[in-house]
Amino acid sequence: HLNFTPTRLFLMYTGNTWNRNWVRVPYQIGTWMNANNQVKKNAVPYLTGSPAGYTPHFRDPKLWHHDHHYYALLGAQRENLTGTALLYQSTDLTAWRLLGEVQTDTPDFGFMWECPDYFEVDGHGVLLFCPQGLSADGNFFNNVYQNGCFVGEPLNYATRGFHHGAFQELDAGFDFYATQTMQAPDGRRILSSWMGISEIHYPTEQYHYSGCLVIPRELSVHHNQLVQQPIRKLTSLRRERQTVNQIGPGTVALPYTGQVSQEFDLTVSLAATQTVTLDFRADVLNQHHTRLTLDRGRQLCTLDRSQAGLSFAEQWGTVRHRRTPLGERVRVHVFVDTSSIEIFIGDGATVFTSRIFPAANQTQTFVTSSDGQAQVTGSIWNLA
Structure with missing residues (x-):
């Protein structure tokens, strides 16, 4: 034009x-x-x-x-x-x-x-x-x-x-602001955003910076709601793949790929349980983690970073909730990096974006079902 x-x-x-x-x-x-x-x-x-x-x-x-x-x-x-x-x-x-x-x-x-x-x-x-x-x-x-x-x-x-x-x-998490979009040559609408908010003091300020950008996201409208999905070109960053097929009540560990920059594309079965928690960037005892809870009974997704690592901005709370349609099977698509987590639930109508500052030994991922049997299937990749 x-x-x-x-x-x-x-x-x-x-x-x-x-x-x-x-x-x-x-x-x-x-x-x-x-x-x-x-x-x-x-x-x-x-x-x-x-x-x-x-x-x-x-x-x-x-x-x-x-x-x-x-x-x-x-x-x-x-x-x-x-x-x-x-x-x-x-x-x-x-x-x-x-x-x-x-x-x-x-x-x-x-x-x-x-x-x-x-x-x-x-x-x-x-x-x-x-x-x-x-x-x-x-x-x-x-x-x-x-x-x-x-x-x-x-x-x-x-x-x-x-x-x-x-x-x-647009985002149910803690750190998402100043969005802008551009149109790709094939017509897709691509969003970028600052993973930060004015007036928040981030731990990285001691290193003279306080922000980063979210991964690019493709936008579409479903049922009059703007939804987001990770831009498809991100698949080119996938490296070593681990297959996930975990079943059980209680807590199970997902495979560790050897680095913290990871992509999780998981399907969580809630058919035989009401509540499943996924703990990302956790230590081996799972005492410190960034926790995502899927509550089918209340149709509620919850992100809790209270035990994620270095604390900051606690005056604005450490937990975020969003009502989300949760059926028997839920897709959970997650990108984790050194100081960030981005979570896409289902078709992308519910998204959580957050800065996190875990310790170096927080490299594990756990799935817990406390009231029944959960099955988690899918893939985990290292990201280049």
Whole structure:
């Protein structure tokens, strides 16, 4: 869809600055990168400050092309301290015209919308963003700031109207924020996200960094819900494979592949039991672990990192719950690395993402069924 040569990449980003009176002044800046990765920034910002009626909380442009125009969606805060997203239009990626707010069905939802993104998938329009200022609601909205989306009808570009369902929290875990998506050449919608949240102090800060990125995820809409699956290209990272076929009440150990960077693709049978726990990155006595519990009786998945290793951010809790349809057989697809775990349940409607900081001797995986007999089958791979 681009009008310029494919050997150049255009990037647009926010320069957050403060003047001598410590007042925030946002700039929306553009830059071009050529095929040799050489970057040339535009000397003059495309947008300076925030538009009338909005505070200096104005940032995070997302770009796309539609019907011979370029669009930029930016997160904003109204002067009444409520969040929204503003839509801009351009014909040349240089002069940008404010069209106005995306007209959602939820005008008062948090005090700021960060990292907005609009795209269409499977015939649905999706407005993905990070609302700040939501209060906890049972098992939802328990992190410092939230990350989720509205799924609805495609955006009406003439009116900016966007009709949608209820807000969907994208991830049920602890550390998932600032999502953005891109479209692959074959049309797949691919998501990336920061595995971290502002205002959380992570143990890695002593090494001068505090975050990482999730594995790329493919998005689709099932029954009006946005679901995520690991990008299929990750199968190219698979190395040594261990086959799993464990049956029994009590606790059994799954095969250890010799390294902590692992992929688990398991099917858990709940036909003869109500509750199964899977303990990842566990020590040999299973006293320290990251625990996933599948409770068929309550139709509930629970992630518990209270015994995962180094503790941090405990003021925001150490356990997360999500109601999930659990039948007699449940697919549990898990990626574990040195300081992270990403869990996809079933078709990917329920996902848990978490930073964990286990000790070097936490290399085991256990399955426990306390009220019947569980069977776990599947594969475990080392990841290159």
